[in-house]
Amino acid sequence: xxxxxxIDGESFRWPxxxxxxxxxxxxxxxxxxxQILFDVxxxxxxxxxxxxAKAGGYSALELHQHVHGVIILRGKGHALLGSEIQPVxxxxxxxxxxxxxxQFYADEGEKLGFICIVKxxxxxxxxxxxxxxxxxxxxxxxxxxxxx
Amino acid sequence: xxxxxxIDGESFRWPxxxxxxxxxxxxxxxxxxxQILFDVxxxxxxxxxxxxAKAGGYSALELHQHVHGVIILRGKGHALLGSEIQPVxxxxxxxxxxxxxxQFYADEGEKLGFICIVKxxxxxxxxxxxxxxxxxxxxxxxxxxxxx
Numbered sequence: 001x002x003x004x005x006x007i008d009g010e011s012f013r014w015p016x017x018x019x020x021x022x023x024x025x026x027x028x029x030x031x032x033x034x035q036i037l038f039d040v041x042x043x044x045x046x047x048x049x050x051x052x053a054k055a056g057g058y059s060a061l062e063l064h065q066h067v068h069g070v071i072i073l074r075g076k077g078h079a080l081l082g083s084e085i086q087p088v089x090x091x092x093x094x095x096x097x098x099x100x101x102x103q104f105y106a107d108e109g110e111k112l113g114f115i116c117i118v119k120x121x122x123x124x125x126x127x128x129x130x131x132x133x134x135x136x137x138x139x140x141x142x143x144x145x146x147x148x
Numbered sequence: 149x150x151x152x153x154x155i156d157g158e159s160f161r162w163p164x165x166x167x168x169x170x171x172x173x174x175x176x177x178x179x180x181x182x183q184i185l186f187d188v189x190x191x192x193x194x195x196x197x198x199x200x201a202k203a204g205g206y207s208a209l210e211l212h213q214h215v216h217g218v219i220i221l222r223g224k225g226h227a228l229l230g231s232e233i234q235p236v237x238x239x240x241x242x243x244x245x246x247x248x249x250x251q252f253y254a255d256e257g258e259k260l261g262f263i264c265i266v267k268x269x270x271x272x273x274x275x276x277x278x279x280x281x282x283x284x285x286x287x288x289x290x291x292x293x294x295x296x
Contacts, residue, residue: 002227005220005239014241037241043215044267046194067191071263072153073221073239079150091153091221093162093185115219117265119192 012052012074012113022051022059028127028148031057031106040120047120052113053077053106058147061103066122068096070114077112078105078145085145088112101128101136105145160200160222160261170199170207176275176296179205179254188268195268200261201225201254206295209251214270216244218262225260226253226293233293236260249276249284253293 003016013019014035022032031054038048050073051059061080076089080103081096088094088104096102106112128136128148137143151164161167162183170180179202186196198221199207209228224237228251229244236242236252244250254260276284276296285291 001243001245002229002234002236003241003243005237005241012239037219038217038243038265041215043213043246044194044217044265046192046265048217048219048265065191067189069186069192069196071185071196081150086150088150089153091160093151093153095149095151095186097149098191115263117186117192117194117196 010111012050014050029058029060030147031055032059037115045120046117049116049118050113051104051116052111053104054111055106055109057106057112059104060125060127061101061146061148062125062127063099063101064123064125065098066119067098068094068102069117070094070096072112072114074113075106075110076108077110078107079103080105080142080145083139083142085142103145103147105147107145158259160198162198177201177206177208178295179203180207185263193268194265197264197266198261199252199264200259201252202259203254203257205254205260207252208273208275209249209294209296210273210275211247211249212271212273213246214267215246216242216250217265218242218244220260220262222261223254223258224256226255227251228253228290228293231287231290233290236262251293251295253295255293 020034022034035050072092168182170182183198220240230248
């Protein structure tokens with residue numbers, strides 16, 4: 001089964017799947033949309049999602065035991081991974097290990113779109129407590145980027 | 149961990165991973181290379197590979213019980229899926245169900261590159277027997293495309 005891709009306005013779109021505003025339960029993001037490209041299948045035990053942030057948008061600041069395999073599909077921006085901020089651009093791949101704070105920022109004046117692959121059975125993301133935010137903000141390398 | 153992407157000549161390249169000429173065991177392909185973007189992880193039970201066919205190249209004609217989740221990353225061409233040939237282009241997504249003959253063709257004068265996601269534990273691909281080739285060739289919709 002082939003599911004064609006389209007450009008809808010300026011957004012990447014797979015018309016056969018729902019386009020959802022993204023708001024991971026209990027976490028906070030901005031200007032993000034989500035499309036599930038491949039849902040969990042008995043023969044493929046992962047969910048393959050496409051997230052797109054508008055210019056200025058960002059994903060939720062979160063942490064969980066499951067890992068992310070990420071491939072940027074469009075644009076550029078930055079990513080928080082643990083205690084570092086790094087630039088990301090189209091086709092970079094990013095591995096988010098377990099229990100690692102992470103957040104993606106479309107902070108280069110353009111959309112940032114990426115595939116994110118997760119295990120079907122997985123724990124729920126945690127968002128930072130006020131105590132954890134205070135701790136994270138002590139790191140000068142990341143404090144100006146954090147959004148929560 | 150962020151693994152930057154590069155263009156190497158005209159090829160898509162992730163320098164931290166090996167670039168392999170592709171020759172799935174016992175099957176026949178042409179002008180294909182393979183890079184494993186994410187290997188199987190205890191927390192992500194799939195292998196995420198990038199295949200790139202040179203203009204004129206093609207993947208192996210094969211069939212297996214495991215499924216493929218495919219996302220085209222560059223170029224255009226055609227794909228055999230079961231008893232049909234369909235055009236494919238950048239960012240189309242393709243689901244290859246179990247026990248379905250499939251093959252990808254970079255037959256539009258440019259490279260065709262795609263991500264292919266498979267389950268970590270999976271059966272080996274089978275290549276067609278002479279009997280199966282004879283049977284497949286009876287279908288006028290696909291007979292001019294088949295490479296084996």
